[in-house]
Amino acid sequence: MIHSFTVKQEIGVGFIGAGDVSLNHTPGIKACEGANLVGLYDISPERAAARSRKYHCKRYDSAEELVNDPRIDAVEVLTPLEFHLPNVKLALEAGKHVLVEKPVGITITQIEEMKRLSNGRGLICMPGHNEIYAPDMVETQDLIKRGKFGKLSAIYLLYNIRHPEEVAKRYHGVIRETGIHKCYTLLFLAGRPKSVQAMKTIQHYKDYDQEDIFMANFEMENGALAHMEVNFAADDHSADPWSLYAKVIGTKGSARYGHNDRVVNKKASVHSHTYLDYPETIRREDAHFIDCIRGQKQPLSTLDDAVIAIKLTEGIEQSIRESRTVTF
Ligand SMILES: NC(=O)c1ccc[n+]([C@@H]2O[C@H](COP(=O)([O-])OP(=O)(O)OC[C@H]3O[C@@H](n4cnc5c(N)ncnc54)[C@H](O)[C@@H]3O)[C@@H](O)[C@H]2O)c1
16 A cells, blocks of 8 residues: 655654664654654563653554654664664554664565565655764765765775674674774765675673674775774774764875764763764764655665675675785
């Protein structure tokens, strides 16, 4: 059945999953003029009760009840990765717009199914690719496109933020968990890669057997070379730290972006400091999502980009497994 969607004055939002990342999406939605967090569902009744009290919103007894509430126009799927597709499907089939956290799906087939369902119903299904919603990233992409830096030669996308093993265990290794951020950012700034060479290791986990650091080098279709690194084993607190750091160097100029540009000296739930751009990019992404629903904007990164980003992570994994250069 094709659902027609009329944009209302106020967009009602519901969360499926109310864990750590919902702590950033809640102020994100609450800050949006004309949007309202109606309620949430979490598989843990204790978590759901505590978070609905904290966020001053309704607690639903099931995801089905949430998506079928007429006050809900849009759903944010904030569950662990393995529950993204079933919940995205549920929301789209109920005629609701969706923002789904990264990594969007486990496989390309899953993301293609989300695309088919959302396109068929004329609904937004936007990946939670928050890093590129930083104004400096958008500005840098625009400057690159307008040739202000000349021909791109080198791109560096780096991340060094220690994550305790008990936190990392909730995720799927740094390639899938945080490497995916670097993959869609690489696409956003520099286009598609032709090939990749990668390595990984474990430097601080005692039991967890997934990598806590990887590095990858890409040859880009535009001829540039790119380096990507994600490290959950260590923080970088040296001068000019590479906590989250991006640099593009072209033949006529260069640009940088870093999370250490705006820091509060307070521990965040996982990070050693409060990097203001992290919640800020999620707030901007939420605002952008609401504007997309209103028909005023298009997502900066689409499900097609999510498919390519997964292909890049698969290429990184294959290169590591087979100790060779992988061509895309
Ligand atoms: N964009 C970012 O920077 C960023 C940061 C952290 C996490 N994430 C992503 O957000 C998602 C959630 O991560 P998190 O850190 O909030 O994890 P979390 O473990 O803190 O929270 C997940 C929540 O989902 C609930 N849940 C599990 N299965 C469910 C189901 N079937 N239905 C409803 N609720 C369910 C859990 O009870 C838990 O409260 C993951 O995909 C993760 O990769 C993105």
